Amino acid sequence: MSEHIVPVSLYIGIFVALLCLTALTTGVAYIDLGAFNTVAALAIAVVKMLLVVLFFMHVKYSGRLIQVFILAGALFLAILITLTLADELTRHWSPTPTGWGMFVPFLSRLF
Amino acid sequence: MTVHSAHPPGFAHQFEDMEQQREADSLGMWVFLLTEIMFFGGLFATYIIYRALYLPAFEIGSHQLEVRFGALNTAVLIGSSLTMALAIHSAQVGKRRAQVGFLITTMILGAAFLAIKFTFEWHHDYVEHLVPGLGFVIRPEWGAAGQHVPMFFCFYFFMTGLHALHMIIGIGVLTVLTIMAHRGRFTPEYYAPLEVSGLYWHFVDIVWIFLFPLLYLIGGRYMGAGH
Numbered sequence: 001m002s003e004h005i006v007p008v009s010l011y012i013g014i015f016v017a018l019l020c021l022t023a024l025t026t027g028v029a030y031i032d033l034g035a036f037n038t039v040a041a042l043a044i045a046v047v048k049m050l051l052v053v054l055f056f057m058h059v060k061y062s063g064r065l066i067q068v069f070i071l072a073g074a075l076f077l078a079i080l081i082t083l084t085l086a087d088e089l090t091r092h093w094s095p096t097p098t099g100w101g102m103f104v105p106f107l108s109r110l111f
Numbered sequence: 112m113t114v115h116s117a118h119p120p121g122f123a124h125q126f127e128d129m130e131q132q133r134e135a136d137s138l139g140m141w142v143f144l145l146t147e148i149m150f151f152g153g154l155f156a157t158y159i160i161y162r163a164l165y166l167p168a169f170e171i172g173s174h175q176l177e178v179r180f181g182a183l184n185t186a187v188l189i190g191s192s193l194t195m196a197l198a199i200h201s202a203q204v205g206k207r208r209a210q211v212g213f214l215i216t217t218m219i220l221g222a223a224f225l226a227i228k229f230t231f232e233w234h235h236d237y238v239e240h241l242v243p244g245l246g247f248v249i250r251p252e253w254g255a256a257g258q259h260v261p262m263f264f265c266f267y268f269f270m271t272g273l274h275a276l277h278m279i280i281g282i283g284v285l286t287v288l289t290i291m292a293h294r295g296r297f298t299p300e301y302y303a304p305l306e307v308s309g310l311y312w313h314f315v316d317i318v319w320i321f322l323f324p325l326l327y328l329i330g331g332r333y334m335g336a337g338h
Contacts, residue, residue, distance in 0.1 A: 011196050
């Protein structure tokens with residue numbers, strides 16, 4: 001929260017920009033761009049999120065402490081998604097041993 | 112609690128000044144919102160993985176949704192974020208009646224979102240047999256991928272349901288705020304309940320900003336409804 005008072009005209013401007021971006025992302029979904037469709041949809045969503053966070057949520061005018069906390073949150077979200085995908089998307093690269101049979105080589109050596 | 116006569120209303124004595132109190136209020140709310148981000152983040156990560164595993168089924172599922180309702184609801188929610196921001200602005204410049212007006216408009220827009228979601232979308236899905244567990248019918252034209260389409264709808268109902276729950280809680284919070292604003296509890300010096308509730312409302316808006324493309328748009332819309 002800050003002493004800074006955002007003028008109403010700026011709020012209206014952000015609102016209009018968000019509506020335009022909603023129309024844009026809806027329109028782009030009907031054009032075949034291949035893999036770029038997903039990229040475009042998510043990129044527009046990120047831009048919309050930034051507009052809401054910076055202006056509606058006043059983060060542009062907030063203190064550094066709040067800004068650092070938010071960046072830390074974004075970092076942990078990135079870790080959550082990236083590491084989960086890094087596991088999930090690379091599993092087929094090596095054969096996965098299944099069942100208790102995977103322990104047989106070790107156990108037969110022990111006994 | 113002793114309140115010195117020189118203190119502005121709403122000022123808690125453990126803070127140096129109002130500016131420090133304001134920052135502490137917002138920081139506390141942001142920490143809560145970060146836990147919410149991780150909460151929804153887990154759902155989003157799961158959605159991304161299952162979408163990658165069963166892409167054809169997720170595209171078929173996405174095609175059953177009506178983009179016009181999703182886009183309309185996005186516009187309604189963005190409008191409610193604007194009126195929420197304007198309600199806080201009214202408090203900052205000391206306009207009491209405008210605060211109440213903007214808060215009520217925000218509630219109406221929030222209720223409109225839920226009405227569109229429940230009556231035009233969820234009810235329609237129920238009639239079309241698209242609700243897993245409530246008579247879901249796998250259609251023959253979906254082919255081999257059809258058996259995994261209920262999985263898309265599990266994600267759809269769980270994610271939009273959780274979002275709707277946040278909206279309902281938000282409307283409850285707004286009701287209290289409207290009463291407080293009507294009683295003149297907010298001044299240009301002290302409007303922390305409005306500010307932190309605004310942060311929550313905008314956060315719920317942001318969740319929808321991501322749900323809309325993920326559920327409605329990236330399902331190969333360009334291939335046409337016949338897909």
